[in-house]
Amino acid sequence: MNAVNWNVSADYVTTFWRQNIAQFWTEEEFPVSKDIAAWDALTEAERTVYKRVLAGLTGLDTLQGGEGMPLISLHIADNRKRAVLSFMGAMEQIHAKSYSHIFTTLIPSAETEYLLGEWVGGQRHLTYKAGRISDYYRRLLRPDARPSDVYMACVASVFLESFLFYSGFYYPLYLAGQGRMTTSGEIIRKILLDESIHGVFVGMIAQEIRAKLTFDERAAVESETDELLADLYDNEVEYTREIYGKIGLADDVVRYVEYNANKALMNLGLDPVFSPAPFSPIVENGLDTGTKNHDFFSQKGDGYVMALNIEPIRDEDFVFDRP
Known part of the structure; x- marks a missing residue:
């Protein structure tokens, strides 16, 4: 047994801790009720896509927070x-809860129960990618897991955080960038900001582990990484076409997915493998993780500062000098 020691020189771990703290948020900060009029104005096909991508994201965040x-x-x-x-x-659990916050506001509870309890578990492409990722996580249930197993679990985590989530992020960003469903879009933006640093941090850990592997171990994990990426990509294309096909956005979402797959590989210190054509500039704008000046979304921006280091109220604070 040993105790964590933060009394060390600042390094990238300290930086990521501080950044996570600075980005902390909860779903109650966002009044999704402001989206009701926009929700009612969507077509049935558009509402179906929105509900399904959020349900899929809920399932994947549940996996990441509970196992990954x-x-x-x-x-x-x-x-x-x-x-x-x-x-x-x-934070992954907060992400999962935030989708329910949106559902609670916009749709009946029985429909939410169906989406999260039945649809998620019955969607073959969604359950396939979740199963593939979970297989790598569960190898770590063994106390004597090999370093290569830990590395591949990190690879799976980065693929989930920096690649597979993004087919679900596309549609909320696409609508919010047009001034529709803007409060829900703000929640997705906050989640995206979190995932961007999650993927980088776990990717850095993966690179440190990889540097200590033997030549043969590195060759094995490189081959396994290539195979996993190809398998997940093929499944993601099929998932994307099934989810987005009826509203004509599938091809653009695939380009967006390829772009983010390259980002995942870069987080792992690996070379990109895709050469995607440009995707929707509306969604590309939503990928910008810098501070928004309320010109993209209409609600709480990304640059707010939390009130930290607050002095507690004391009895003396209520003693006033009388004139």
Whole structure:
């Protein structure tokens, strides 16, 4: 047993801890009721796509918060890195809860129960990618998991955070960029900001592990990474066409998915493999993780500062000098 020691020189772990704290948020901060008029104005096909992408994201965030971050952290020796991973795991649960916050406002509870309880579990492409990712996580249930197993779990995590989530992010960003469903779009933006640093941090851990592998181990994980990427990509294309086909956006979403698959590979220190054509500039604008000046979304922007280091109220604060 040993205790975490934060009394060390600042490094990238400290930076990521501070960034996670700075980005902390909860779904109650966003009044989704302001989206009701926009929701009612969507076509039935558009509402179906919106509901399904959010349901799929809920399932994947549940996996990431319940298995991914906790199991990877068990095999990381540095207690500070484990602390950052634990915080990120908690944020994944907030992400999952935030989708229910949207559902609660916009659709009947019985429909929410169907989407999350039946549709998610019955969507073959969604369950396939979740199963593939979970297989790598569950290898870490063994206390003597090999370093290559930990590395591949990190690869799976980065693919989920930086690649597979984004087919679901596309549509909320697409609508919000047109001034529709803007409050829900703000929630997606906050989630996207979180995922952007999650993918980078876990990718850095993966690179550190990979550097310590033997030549043969590196060759094996490189081959396995290529195979996993190709398999997940093929499944994601099929999932995208099934979800977005009826509203004519599937081809653009695939280009967006390819773009983010390259980002995932870069997070892992690997070369990009796709050469995607440009995708919707509306969605590309939504990928910008810099501060928004309320010109893209109409609600709470991304650059707000939390009130930290607040002095507690004391009895003396209520003693006033009388004239």
